[in-house]
Amino acid sequence: MRKVRKALIPAAGLGTRFLPATKTIPKEMLPVVDQPILLYVIEEAVRAGIEDIILVAGRGKHAIEDFFDRSYEVEDQLLKSGRKDLLERIVRIRDMANIISIRQKEALGLGHAVYCGHPVIGDEDFAVLLGDEIMHTEKDEPTVIAQLSQIFSETGLSTVAIMEVAAAEVEKYGIIAGEKTAAGYFKITDVVEKPARHLAPSRNALPGRYVFTSKIFDSLKNAKPGKNGEIQLTDAMAAIAKSEGMIGAYFKANRYDAGDKLGYLQANIEFALMREDLGPQLKAYLKELAAKL
Numbered sequence: 001m002r003k004v005r006k007a008l009i010p011a012a013g014l015g016t017r018f019l020p021a022t023k024t025i026p027k028e029m030l031p032v033v034d035q036p037i038l039l040y041v042i043e044e045a046v047r048a049g050i051e052d053i054i055l056v057a058g059r060g061k062h063a064i065e066d067f068f069d070r071s072y073e074v075e076d077q078l079l080k081s082g083r084k085d086l087l088e089r090i091v092r093i094r095d096m097a098n099i100i101s102i103r104q105k106e107a108l109g110l111g112h113a114v115y116c117g118h119p120v121i122g123d124e125d126f127a128v129l130l131g132d133e134i135m136h137t138e139k140d141e142p143t144v145i146a147q148l149s150q151i152f153s154e155t156g157l158s159t160v161a162i163m164e165v166a167a168a169e170v171e172k173y174g175i176i177a178g179e180k181t182a183a184g185y186f187k188i189t190d191v192v193e194k195p196a197r198h199l200a201p202s203r204n205a206l207p208g209r210y211v212f213t214s215k216i217f218d219s220l221k222n223a224k225p226g227k228n229g230e231i232q233l234t235d236a237m238a239a240i241a242k243s244e245g246m247i248g249a250y251f252k253a254n255r256y257d258a259g260d261k262l263g264y265l266q267a268n269i270e271f272a273l274m275r276e277d278l279g280p281q282l283k284a285y286l287k288e289l290a291a292k293l
Contacts, residue, residue, distance in 0.1 A: 002125055004050065004125050004126065004127050004145075004149045005049070005124070006050065006051070006054065006124055006125075006126040007050045007052070007127040007128070007129055007145070008114060008127070008129075009038070009041060009042070009045075009054070009056070009130075010056045010130060011056060011131040012107060012113055013058075013131075013132075014058075017259065017261065018261070025063065026038075026063055026064055027131075027132060028064060029063050033271050033275065033278070037132060037134060037267075038064065040136075041133070041134065045143075047139075048143045049146070049149075051097060052098045052120075053099055053100065054101075055099060055101045055102065056102050056103075056104050056116045057102070057104065059105075065101050068094060071090070100120055102120065108231050109230025110230070110231075110232065111220050111233040111236055112230070114220060118220075122214065125212065125213050125214065126214070127145050127148070127149070127209075127211050128208075128211075129145060129209055130207075130259075132259030133257060134255070135209065135251070135253040135254070135255050136253055136254045136255075136256070137252065137253045144253050145209060147161075147251050148209060148211045148249065155247055156213075157247050158210070158212045158245075158246045159248075160176075160188075160206060160209065160237070160247070160248055160249070161248075161249065161250075161251045162207075162249065163255070164203050164205070165203055169205070170194075170197055171196060171200075172194065173206055174193050174194065174205065174233075175191070175194075175203070175205055176190070176201070176204045177189050177190040177202055178248055184249075185249050186204065186247065187246075187247065188246040188247065188248045189242070190238050191206070191234040191235075191241060193232050204248060206234070210237075216237070219235075219236035220233075
């Protein structure tokens with residue numbers, strides 16, 4: 001069985017939808033309750049057995065690297081003040097995986113960001129998780145990357161998460177064309193980047209979770225700029241689907257598009273409601289607020 005041990009997280013975007021907050025703070029470091037978006041993504045990968053996490057970041061994203069480095073002053077203060085619970089949490093974050101940072105020197109698209117990880121990933125199979133998409137599963141349930149990795153292990157084919165969206169939403173996503181198999185998966189035959197509604201081959205969209213063979217790098221190496229003049233990951237995926245084959249699979253998880261303002265607010269509310277220390281009070285407040293509207 002093939003084991004996926006490396007994951008790449010593109011985190012080089014400018015976060016323009018969250019300006020002016022993201023002028024100095026990376027979008028991926030915006031907090032959902034009390035931990036950054038990126039940490040939820042990394043925790044998903046770690047729970048799936050990922051050992052090495054490659055962060056592809058752009059200029060001005062030093063806060064990401066600093067977050068996973070040691071902070072002597074903070075740790076010393078927590079130790080002296082007896083806050084062992086917080087200290088243990090910070091140490092756990094620091095040591096949860098091997099964090100490797102790579103600089104994307106030019107913003108040439110998602111496909112280019114993934115290709116930047118080639119020197120570290122080499123010829124190994126690997127996962128890709130978009131840094132502003134949170135996929136929540138209960139602790140006793142497999143994460144989305146674990147679900148995809150299981151299918152990948154069984155088939156040996158690159159496997160990507162898909163979800164059905166409304167017709168009005170297809171222009172926001174990469175969309176697959178494919179045939180449903182007896183196993184309930186989709187054999188992908190093509191991938192189109194943000195098609196117009198009347199040109200979309202289906203309503204099955206790509207929400208940002210993938211497991212690839214290293215062959216994806218061959219397609220990205222020779223890729224030409226596509227939509228918006230960028231190297232599109234979807235173009236390379238289409239090439240792989242037509243050559244060695246690719247699987248699309250629905251997933252079981254609550255998905256939050258934390259790169260969108262509404263999705264970000266929803267994530268904060270729902271994650272806070274799950275917390276024993278915040279949930280009851282927040283629920284009561286929301287009921288009071290709803291009664292006033």
